[in-house]
Amino acid sequence: MRTNVKLFTILGVFFVIVATIYGVWVQWSEWAGIPALYALGGLGLMIAIYLYLTDRRFGLGADDREDGDIAEYAGTYGRFAPWSWWPLGLGISCAGLVLGLAVGWWIFFVGVGLGLYFVVGWVFEYSKGDHAH
Amino acid sequence: MVWLSSELMFFGGLFAMYFTLRSTSPELWAENTATLNVPLAFVNTLILVASSFTAQAGVFAAERLQPHRTGGLFSLKRWGMVEWFILTFIMGAIFVSVQAYEYAVLVSHGVTIDASAYGSAFYITTGFHALHVTGGLIAFLFIIGRAYLAKRFGHHEATSAIVVSYYWHFVDVVWIALFAIVYFLK
Numbered sequence: 001m002r003t004n005v006k007l008f009t010i011l012g013v014f015f016v017i018v019a020t021i022y023g024v025w026v027q028w029s030e031w032a033g034i035p036a037l038y039a040l041g042g043l044g045l046m047i048a049i050y051l052y053l054t055d056r057r058f059g060l061g062a063d064d065r066e067d068g069d070i071a072e073y074a075g076t077y078g079r080f081a082p083w084s085w086w087p088l089g090l091g092i093s094c095a096g097l098v099l100g101l102a103v104g105w106w107i108f109f110v111g112v113g114l115g116l117y118f119v120v121g122w123v124f125e126y127s128k129g130d131h132a133h
Numbered sequence: 134m135v136w137l138s139s140e141l142m143f144f145g146g147l148f149a150m151y152f153t154l155r156s157t158s159p160e161l162w163a164e165n166t167a168t169l170n171v172p173l174a175f176v177n178t179l180i181l182v183a184s185s186f187t188a189q190a191g192v193f194a195a196e197r198l199q200p201h202r203t204g205g206l207f208s209l210k211r212w213g214m215v216e217w218f219i220l221t222f223i224m225g226a227i228f229v230s231v232q233a234y235e236y237a238v239l240v241s242h243g244v245t246i247d248a249s250a251y252g253s254a255f256y257i258t259t260g261f262h263a264l265h266v267t268g269g270l271i272a273f274l275f276i277i278g279r280a281y282l283a284k285r286f287g288h289h290e291a292t293s294a295i296v297v298s299y300y301w302h303f304v305d306v307v308w309i310a311l312f313a314i315v316y317f318l319k
Contacts, residue, residue, distance in 0.1 A: 029156065031149060031152030031153045031155070031156050032149040032150075032152070032153050033149075034149075034152070035145050035148040035149045035152060036142075036145050036146065036149050038145070039141055039142055039144070039145025039148070040142070040145075042141055042145075043138040043141050043142060046137065046138055046141065047138055079289065120275075123275045123278075123279070124275075124278065124279065124282060126289055127278075127279050127282035127283060128282055
């Protein structure tokens with residue numbers, strides 16, 4: 001994790017410096033590139049800070065050692081439902097939304113209703129029903 | 134977190150649009166920013182910033198795996214995640230409502246999205262932010278719902294609460310930048 005922190009810090013600081021150089025170069029007159037470059041700097045630093053906080057909480061990992069193996073990070077990465085229809089339904093609702101924009105508003109609102117149903121279903125998947133814990 | 138970074142780039146694009154339009158038509162800006170209600174927006178900003186702190190207090194409660202309060206309604210130290218998140222939700226809702234009121238006043242002054250480049254820049258930047266706040270409010274409702282449905286409040290509920298709080302802080306920081314640019318820098 002330490003290495004990742006360094007990499008993203010370097011990226012972030014680099015883009016902040018580049019954005020400043022760019023700004024001076026164009027005499028702070030071109031306002032499309034300057035915010036975009038600063039945002040790139042923020043993008044790197046934001047991930048760096050998050051990784052730094054995670055690193056402080058979990059300490060050194062296998063990726064900080066010279067002799068670390070990829071296999072050392074094997075294990076459980078998350079909880080997944082054995083089966084779930086909610087994402088499929090949500091996908092269909094999104095398709096309905098876009099179709100509604102192209103064809104007619106009434107389809108859009110059908111998509112909104114379906115989408116609400118499936119989002120709620122997905123969020124509470126582990127709270128109610130078959131996979132409740 | 135990576136997704137939040139991509140969101141940062143999205144807002145970066147919006148900022149770029151705002152600044153570009155501003156530098157090409159300064160007279161529109163001078164004319165239209167006079168209609169902004171800065172004190173109201175400032176109070177609104179304070180409410181949103183405070184809601185970030187209440188959200189964080191809710192996260193601390195979630196990390197203690199404590200969904201509900203154990204003491205009276207006014208003993209803040211014993212509040213659980215649900216109480217803090219409901220308070221956050223109310224503050225966020227106030228923020229969006231006040232912004233809707235602000236839009237209404239501005240429209241009555243003739244500042245609409247298709248009136249001028251300023252209107253477009255103002256409504257698209259603040260409007261997308263308001264949509265994000267609304268999304269965050271819905272997410273808070275889901276988290277509160279999960280806490281009520283859970284028979285035993287565990288790490289599944291706590292983790293989702295933490296994730297939503299990250300998003301909320303992000304939206305908050307973006308608003309501080311937006312507020313500084315739209316209302317102070319003009």
